[in-house]
Amino acid sequence: MDARIKLRNTKSILFKALIIFLAFVITLPLIVVLLYIIKMGVVQVNWSFLVHAPTPEGVAGGGIANALVGSLLMVGMSAVVAIPVGLLAGIYLSENPGTRLAYYTGLCVDILQGVPSIVVGIVIYFWIVKPFGFSAISGSIALAIMMLPIVVRSTEQTLLLLPDSLKEAALSLGVPYHRVIMKVIVPCGFAGILSGIILSIARIIGETAPLLFTALGNVYISTKVTGPMDSLPHLIYFYSKSPYQDQIDQAWGASFILLMFVLILNITTKLITRKWNIQL
Amino acid sequence: MSDKNKRLDLSYSQMKWETIFKRILIVMSVIMLLLVAGTLVTLIVKSMPTIKSLGIGYLWGKVWDPVNNVYGARPFLMGTLLTSFTAIIISTPFSYAVAIYLGEYNTKGWLSNLLKNTVELIAAVPSIIYGFWALFVLVPIVRSFEMKIGVTPYGVGAFSASLVLAVMIIPYAASLGTSLIRMVPSPLKEGAYALGATRFEVIRSVILPFTRSGLFAGILLSLGRALGETMAVTILIGNTSAIGNTFKDVFFGPGNTMASVIANEFSEADHDLYYSALIELGLVLFFVTVIINLIGKRIITKYTNK
Numbered sequence A: 001m002d003a004r005i006k007l008r009n010t011k012s013i014l015f016k017a018l019i020i021f022l023a024f025v026i027t028l029p030l031i032v033v034l035l036y037i038i039k040m041g042v043v044q045v046n047w048s049f050l051v052h053a054p055t056p057e058g059v060a061g062g063g064i065a066n067a068l069v070g071s072l073l074m075v076g077m078s079a080v081v082a083i084p085v086g087l088l089a090g091i092y093l094s095e096n097p098g099t100r101l102a103y104y105t106g107l108c109v110d111i112l113q114g115v116p117s118i119v120v121g122i123v124i125y126f127w128i129v130k131p132f133g134f135s136a137i138s139g140s141i142a143l144a145i146m147m148l149p150i151v152v153r154s155t156e157q158t159l160l161l162l163p164d165s166l167k168e169a170a171l172s173l174g175v176p177y178h179r180v181i182m183k184v185i186v187p188c189g190f191a192g193i194l195s196g197i198i199l200s201i202a203r204i205i206g207e208t209a210p211l212l213f214t215a216l217g218n219v220y221i222s223t224k225v226t227g228p229m230d231s232l233p234h235l236i237y238f239y240s241k242s243p244y245q246d247q248i249d250q251a252w253g254a255s256f257i258l259l260m261f262v263l264i265l266n267i268t269t270k271l272i273t274r275k276w277n278i279q280l
Numbered sequence B: 001m002s003d004k005n006k007r008l009d010l011s012y013s014q015m016k017w018e019t020i021f022k023r024i025l026i027v028m029s030v031i032m033l034l035l036v037a038g039t040l041v042t043l044i045v046k047s048m049p050t051i052k053s054l055g056i057g058y059l060w061g062k063v064w065d066p067v068n069n070v071y072g073a074r075p076f077l078m079g080t081l082l083t084s085f086t087a088i089i090i091s092t093p094f095s096y097a098v099a100i101y102l103g104e105y106n107t108k109g110w111l112s113n114l115l116k117n118t119v120e121l122i123a124a125v126p127s128i129i130y131g132f133w134a135l136f137v138l139v140p141i142v143r144s145f146e147m148k149i150g151v152t153p154y155g156v157g158a159f160s161a162s163l164v165l166a167v168m169i170i171p172y173a174a175s176l177g178t179s180l181i182r183m184v185p186s187p188l189k190e191g192a193y194a195l196g197a198t199r200f201e202v203i204r205s206v207i208l209p210f211t212r213s214g215l216f217a218g219i220l221l222s223l224g225r226a227l228g229e230t231m232a233v234t235i236l237i238g239n240t241s242a243i244g245n246t247f248k249d250v251f252f253g254p255g256n257t258m259a260s261v262i263a264n265e266f267s268e269a270d271h272d273l274y275y276s277a278l279i280e281l282g283l284v285l286f287f288v289t290v291i292i293n294l295i296g297k298r299i300i301t302k303y304t305n306k
Helices: A002-025 A027-042 A047-051 A065-095 A100-114 A117-132 A136-161 A164-172 A177-188 A190-205 A232-240 A245-275 B002-046 B048-054 B074-105 B110-124 B127-149 B158-182 B186-194 B199-210 B212-228 B231-236 B247-252 B258-265 B272-305
Strands: none
Touching: A002 A027, A002 B074, A002 B199, A027 A245, A027 B110, A027 B127, A047 A065, A047 A245, A065 A100, A065 A136, A065 A177, A065 A190, A065 A232, A065 A245, A065 B002, A100 A136, A100 B002, A100 B272, A117 A136, A117 B002, A117 B212, A117 B258, A117 B272, A136 A190, A136 B002, A164 A177, A177 A190, A177 B002, A190 A245, A232 A245, A232 B127, A232 B231, A245 B110, A245 B127, B002 B048, B002 B272, B048 B272, B074 B110, B074 B158, B074 B199, B074 B212, B074 B247, B074 B258, B074 B272, B110 B158, B127 B158, B127 B231, B158 B212, B158 B231, B158 B247, B158 B272, B186 B199, B199 B212, B212 B258, B212 B272, B231 B258, B258 B272
């Protein structure tokens, strides 16, 4: 009898050890990737790397300014498109739960969230690139579609958590509906909405697939939004196929910069959610 | 009198704004419907040429040879299924372990938070970075491993892609599993403890059966990610549209997935049938991921409302 209990206890302890081992082992690949990118990338980064466009293949020097400018510009443009639409759709969902439109909108947001990014690229290719040509705008719209579901859902979730009494108090004072929403409800949920927005930006800044057939890439620094434009992830993809060592080195540098953007955006979200104690 | 009129005017204009605002809200959420409907219609219309001329046989056709206008999607279907399921098989023990550890063994405290944030960070790193890193670090390691076990040492291929995919998809199942395991009512666990069960027995006979369908939903969400994942796979898969002869060739040798062939060949497509063959792959991908995601979400809502 005693031996049996011992066996069961040993089993239990062994199982715990196994779980702890597996749970922590899985962080190793991430740590290795992060450290490796930092190690290879940090030596590449200097001022001239950040402000110069690439030199022709095989010529030393040059930088990733084309991709840096392109990424920031395109992400900025998609934020300008996606934030108002996502915010207002999120408000609709939280204000009208249970209506038929809300049900189908919620369903579509779920669907959008699951659509592979390459499919978004194809669709935007036919909507915008086919009629107007390759452009940064088409890339931004593709990114905006990737961004929308996250903004909608985080807005909806945040606003649903607010107590009804807030809205009721404002309405009872005779404040018109749109002002109640924009001046009372949205500011109250600001932190949650903001962290959703930052999270969605962190998600799209590393997206490559939707840009392959839309923004296309450009070796010159370009701010012309109706023309092709490069982006950090696209540059990394492009250089990963390069036979030139200095382009591969520059791709490590670009990966490092991209990684820093993503890390900073994610940590910001964490800090905001912790400070205001919100669940996303 | 005029003062009163002014106030009336003001409140009329406010009321007008209220209506306008409500309409704007409706328009914005209709945009979501239009985006999904538009995506679906575009994909269907544009893949019509292949659907019409090749029918359902297209999906099972073995040969993909755009130069001679022969299209068959089997290499890509197989590639996608192979990489995704291998990735799921590799990642499931790990994501279950994370879920059990964070949900049962260590729910609070800095170590628990650290692990939780680290696992979430896995999902935050862009896939292009995983792909690029793996191409220069993992692929040489895989190559020497392949040399040791005696298969052709390509390095790139379904095996490398699956390894990277396995890591990338862990957070989806892990974080869902964690919150579900935390929701197991403690009277259930306490009952089992009171009967003299050890911790392992509680986990095996109470927690896991109770959360089974939820954990399954987490795996489904991970699968949805793996199926649609493009960039890391495109870099690592090796991009060959021929099917290897033996399983070894298929598993360790270069291949292609639905997403990677679109990424590689879409901009090269030079005639309608080629285009639409690629778009039909996108359509299949869209349907499969949508269905998987919706089933997963349905299970979760059913489960969390109960």
